[in-house]
Amino acid sequence: MAAREPTVNTLLALLLMAVPLVALAIGEPFYITLATRIAILALAAVGLNIALGLGGLVSFGHAAFFGLGGYVAAILATHAFNGEPLFLGIPGTTSMPVIWFVAIAICALIALPIGAISLRTAGVYFIMITLAFAQMIYYFAISWPAYGGEDGLSLYVRNSLPLVNTAKPLPFFLVCYALLMLALALFWLIRGSRFGAALQAARQNATRLSAVGIAPFNINLAAFVMSAMMTGLAGALFADLNRFASPSMLSWHMSGELIVLIILGGKGRLFGPVAGAMLYVFFEYALGGITERWQFFLGLILLGVVLFARGGLLGLLAGKVQHG
Amino acid sequence: MVEPVLEIRDLRKNFGALKVTDGVNLDLRPGEIHALIGPNGAGKSTLIHQISGSIRQDSGTIRFLGQDMAGLGMAARASLGLGRSFQISSLAPEFSALRNVMLAVQARQGPSFRFFRPVMADKSLTDPAMAMLERVGLAARSNLPAAELSHGERRQLEIAIALALGSKAFLFDEPMAGMGPEGSRSLTKFLGGLRREAPILLVEHDMDAVFALADRISVLVYGRIIASGKVDDIRNDPEVRRAYLGEAA
Numbered sequence A: 001m002a003a004r005e006p007t008v009n010t011l012l013a014l015l016l017m018a019v020p021l022v023a024l025a026i027g028e029p030f031y032i033t034l035a036t037r038i039a040i041l042a043l044a045a046v047g048l049n050i051a052l053g054l055g056g057l058v059s060f061g062h063a064a065f066f067g068l069g070g071y072v073a074a075i076l077a078t079h080a081f082n083g084e085p086l087f088l089g090i091p092g093t094t095s096m097p098v099i100w101f102v103a104i105a106i107c108a109l110i111a112l113p114i115g116a117i118s119l120r121t122a123g124v125y126f127i128m129i130t131l132a133f134a135q136m137i138y139y140f141a142i143s144w145p146a147y148g149g150e151d152g153l154s155l156y157v158r159n160s161l162p163l164v165n166t167a168k169p170l171p172f173f174l175v176c177y178a179l180l181m182l183a184l185a186l187f188w189l190i191r192g193s194r195f196g197a198a199l200q201a202a203r204q205n206a207t208r209l210s211a212v213g214i215a216p217f218n219i220n221l222a223a224f225v226m227s228a229m230m231t232g233l234a235g236a237l238f239a240d241l242n243r244f245a246s247p248s249m250l251s252w253h254m255s256g257e258l259i260v261l262i263i264l265g266g267k268g269r270l271f272g273p274v275a276g277a278m279l280y281v282f283f284e285y286a287l288g289g290i291t292e293r294w295q296f297f298l299g300l301i302l303l304g305v306v307l308f309a310r311g312g313l314l315g316l317l318a319g320k321v322q323h324g
Numbered sequence B: 001m002v003e004p005v006l007e008i009r010d011l012r013k014n015f016g017a018l019k020v021t022d023g024v025n026l027d028l029r030p031g032e033i034h035a036l037i038g039p040n041g042a043g044k045s046t047l048i049h050q051i052s053g054s055i056r057q058d059s060g061t062i063r064f065l066g067q068d069m070a071g072l073g074m075a076a077r078a079s080l081g082l083g084r085s086f087q088i089s090s091l092a093p094e095f096s097a098l099r100n101v102m103l104a105v106q107a108r109q110g111p112s113f114r115f116f117r118p119v120m121a122d123k124s125l126t127d128p129a130m131a132m133l134e135r136v137g138l139a140a141r142s143n144l145p146a147a148e149l150s151h152g153e154r155r156q157l158e159i160a161i162a163l164a165l166g167s168k169a170f171l172f173d174e175p176m177a178g179m180g181p182e183g184s185r186s187l188t189k190f191l192g193g194l195r196r197e198a199p200i201l202l203v204e205h206d207m208d209a210v211f212a213l214a215d216r217i218s219v220l221v222y223g224r225i226i227a228s229g230k231v232d233d234i235r236n237d238p239e240v241r242r243a244y245l246g247e248a249a
C-alpha cells in the first residue's frame, strides 16, 4: 500500500505530459494551452502546499504572490518594449530567466513582512490577515493607472528564453512542465528534510516543537516565504501564458482557487496540487462548456470531497499519508 | 553549598483573582530528585509551565544554570537544556515514536534550516533516537504514530524526547499518571537512575513513587509552598498531613 503513491504520481505526471502531445497529434493546439494552464496552476499550488499542506498555514492571500509574479513579468516586458527605464535607469527586460528571478525575489521580499505580521496570529485570524494584505495589494494595483489599473497590463509578445521558441504552445508548455517538476522535486526534498520535519511538527503540535527547542515562528516564516516564491514564479508564467497580467490574478478569488486545488487534490501530498489542478481545469472546461454555473457544480464536488474524501483525489487513489 | 541547577525566587502568577503561584521559592540541586506534591488545582502544572517558559510569571525570577530566564521563550529554554514532559501528553501525533524523538535529536544538533538531506536516511538522527527509545523500553513501538500509542507509552515517549535533548534538568509533570502498577514500578526504577544524568523536578501524585524516589519534597497548596524538606520530615509534618496527606490517606 505504501508503494502506491509513487505509482499514482508517475501516472499523473505522464498524463499531464501526454495531453499536449495528443493535442498536437490530433491538431487541437487549444488543449496544449489547457495543459499549460494546469501546469502553471499546479506550480502555484505546490508553492501554497508548502505553507498549507506541510505547515497547516491556511494563507488566503497567496493571490498576492501569484499576481505580483504576473505584474513583474508584464511590467518588465512593457518597459523593455517602450524603452523607458523602470527607475534609477534600470531597463526592462523580456528575458524569462531574469523575470523569474525578479518575480521570486520580490515575492520573497514582500512575503517576509506579510508573514512576520500574519504569523503572530493563528487559525481564522491568520486566514483573515493574509486576505487583508492581499486585498491591499489588489486595490493598490487597480488604482495605479501607469500599469493599467483596472484594465490590467498586456504583454505584446511572450517573453523569451534562450534556445526555446516560447511563442509556440508546445515549447512553452515544456518550460512550464519542467519548472513544475523542479518545484515538485524541491517540495519532496523539503518535506523529507530537517526543515520539513520541523514544519510538519509545527502543524501537528507547535508546543511540542517549542519543547524540543525549535521556535515554530521561524520555521513557519521560512515556509511562508518559500511558498510565496514558488507561487510568484507561477504568476510570472501565467502572465506569459495569457500575454496579460490581470488584477484578477491578485483577487481573493484566486487565493480561494489555489486552496480549492489543494483540497481537491490532497493537502500536503506531493502530487495533490497536480491532481487538483487537473480536476479543476477539467471541470472549468467540461462543465463550463455546458453551463455558465459550473462553479456551482464545482462547489458541490468540493463539498463531497470535504465530507467524504478528506484526503482529496490522492487520498482516494493512493491511501493515507505515510510519514516514514 | 553547591550551586542549584534551577533556582526560583518569589515567583508570583495570578489568573484573574486566583493566586495560582503565590511567592514560590524552590531550587533543584545537582543529582537530586525534588518532588513537588499537592492537591489538584494547587498550581503545580502552572509552575512547571512558568519554568519551561510556556507561561510568563507576573513577578519573581527563574534562574537556570545561573542564567535569568526572563525574556526567553520555551524554545530557547529547551535548547539551554530544560527538558520537560507534559501532564497531558503533547506529541506530534502523526509522526512515529521514532520521528518524535528524532525531532529532539535534530534540535540538539543545531538549527533546523537544512532543506535537502532526508532525515530518515540520516543515521546521526535515527541511531540516537532509537537508542533513547530503547532506554525507555519503546523500541518495539518505534514505527507507530504517537497517536496510536497507549497513555503510558506516550509518557515514556515524552521522557525519551527529554533524554534525547541532552537535558540538564528534567521537569516531569505526573509521568506515572495513566500507567498500570507494572509501568509505574519500572518507571520509578528508571527515574531513580536518571537523576545521575540530570536532576529532576518531579510532580507526582503516586505517593509510593514519591517516597521511593524523592531526595526532597516540597508541598504546594493554593499556590504556596507550605513545607519543604527531607522525605521523613514531610511525612511527619502535621500541617502537611492536614492539608494533603491526611486527605489522600
Ligand SMILES: Nc1ncnc2c1ncn2[C@@H]1O[C@H](COP(=O)(O)OP(=O)(O)O)[C@@H](O)[C@H]1O
Pocket (backbone or CB within 6 Å): B015, B018, B020, B038, B039, B040, B041, B042, B043, B044, B045, B046, B047
Ligand atoms: N490558563 C488558565 N487560566 C485560568 N486558570 C487556570 C489556567 N490554568 C490553570 N488554571 C487554574 O489554576 C489552578 C491551578 O491549576 P494547575 O496548575 O493545573 O494545578 P495542578 O497541576 O496543581 O493540579 C486551577 O484552579 C486551574 O483551574
Ligand SMILES: [Mg+2]
Pocket (backbone or CB within 6 Å): B044, B045, B046, B087
Ligand atoms: Mg497538574
